[in-house]
Amino acid sequence: MKKGLLLGLTLTLVTTVFAGCSKNGDAGSASTPAPGSSASATKTPGKPQKVRVSVWDRSNSPDGTKITDSVIVKWIQENALKEDNLEVEYVPLPRSQETEKLNVWMASGEAPDIIITYNADLVFQYAEQGGVWQLDELLDKYGADINKLIKPALDTAGTYKGKRYAIPAFRMSQAAGPSMKIRQDWLDKLGLKAPTTLDELYTVLKAFKEKDPGGVGKENVVPWAIPAINQSAKGFFFGPMWGAGVNSEGPGIDLYMPTGNLVSGQFHSSIDTQQGKEFFAFMNKLYKEGLISKEFVTDVNSQKYTQQYTSGQAGFVDSNDDPWSLTVNTRKTVPTAKWVTVMPFKRSDGSQYMQKASSYGLFNMVPKTTKNPEAAVKFLNFLAKHINVVQSGIEGTHYKVENGLRLPIDPDKNAKEIGWYLGDLNLLTQGYMGPPTKEQLLKMNTNPEYAELLTPFYEQFEKYGKEAPFIDSPRPVAQKNIVNLTKYGYEALSKAIIASDFEKEWTNTLDGWVKLGGRDYDKEISEKLAEMKKK
Structure with missing residues (x-):
């Protein structure tokens, strides 16, 4: 699923409570220490390894709080240092300028140690150009908890020419999307x-x-x-x-x-x-x-x-x-x-x-300019160990566990304190294991309207949803043209919608698409889909 579907998928109050809805809801997670308490692992001796991590800047804070000053970011920074001797710095990435900003970072050598995108073509482009680290050995050595948590996504996406260049987020429920x-x-x-x-x-x-x-x-x-x-x-x-x-x-x-x-x-x-x-x-x-x-x-x-x-x-x-x-x-x-x-x-x-959502979502990459790529993978593994924190917040502060479900203690407080950004700190999972049943919804909120409104929302994906194909082989035409075609599509389609003479404007729209290589782009997709069908 391309990023248009995803899924973004910003965390809502509904989804924050679903981490415990299945047997695998806490896959790979460790007992979560409260902020300020001693972490469960012994601090690694020596100078801390610094890890700069991309995070979406959506300009959606309800009270002006910066995501880099948020309570969960502070928890992550404190506990990553205690457990794995990692000094974590979050670097905002404007959501509306993702590709442009990433390209500037990569060209200038100033990219964070973990960069993120929903665009598989961008992963392929950076891999082909030698701009990102191959992660197979690093994942085997430092990613035990990652492998345990997101294996279905790893089996589906993140590779290029048979080698792994991205660690995809696992969409734990496909009943998600627009x-x-x-x-x-x-x-x-x-x-x-x-x-x-x-x-x-x-x-x-x-x-x-x-x-x-x-x-x-x-x-x-x-x-x-x-x-x-x-x-x-x-x-x-x-x-x-x-x-x-x-x-x-x-x-x-x-x-x-x-x-x-x-x-x-x-x-x-x-x-x-x-x-x-x-x-x-x-x-x-x-x-x-x-x-x-x-x-x-x-x-x-x-x-x-x-x-x-x-x-x-x-x-x-x-x-x-x-x-x-x-x-x-x-x-x-x-x-x-x-x-x-x-x-x-x-x-x-x-x-x-x-x-419906695919089994994968966001892609995590490590640029070649990163001097310690192992530290980047260690950080992602830290997130895997504490996936409950970036899924639901801090137990006892933001949620309580009842009958295997994580229930918000104070939904209004959660919305203001963590709801607007928590999903963006969760680089490894999106959604939760399986859509909730009506019975689970009723347990999570005693207001019967809650289950009434959400039951058909989840059922539609189960009844009508189809998963889009994922092409994991090189697409040079796409790598060359995707940015220009996307920019053109936004501008041209917007003009078509507001045009006084639609037919005339649509002719211009289609002509521009063809001149930019749109049909060559489609031809390449046709060939790749045919190759996949033969496998």
């Missing part, structure tokens, strides 16, 4: 049902705009809240675009939308399909009628998007957020708000499609 949500309280007020097709979505959005069921003023209603379509965004095009007939049957440019369709063995990126054109014509129509956020092109950090749904102005979103967390956040302003899951839209052939 999905559509809608305001049930708005539907109820208008006597409408949740849309089941793209055409029905248009009808519902138009009703939201014209009838203002939230009482926010017609000029303030945002029927579909959506930010810029880049990698820092919290709102996506996945669900509606899948409903238009675009699939995710191969890797794609790094935008939060379906990758493309495989037709008679040939892969076509979504931008170069008839279904893709029809979808963006639909988005152009929504824009002209004021049914999507007018400011989406410039909302690169999702600030406007967040304000729109939390203030109660928005009626529909497509995002990684679950309906419970959306409901909780919106109810701070609108006590009657209720977000529910919208099941995948029925397409023209009657099918329903969505993508």
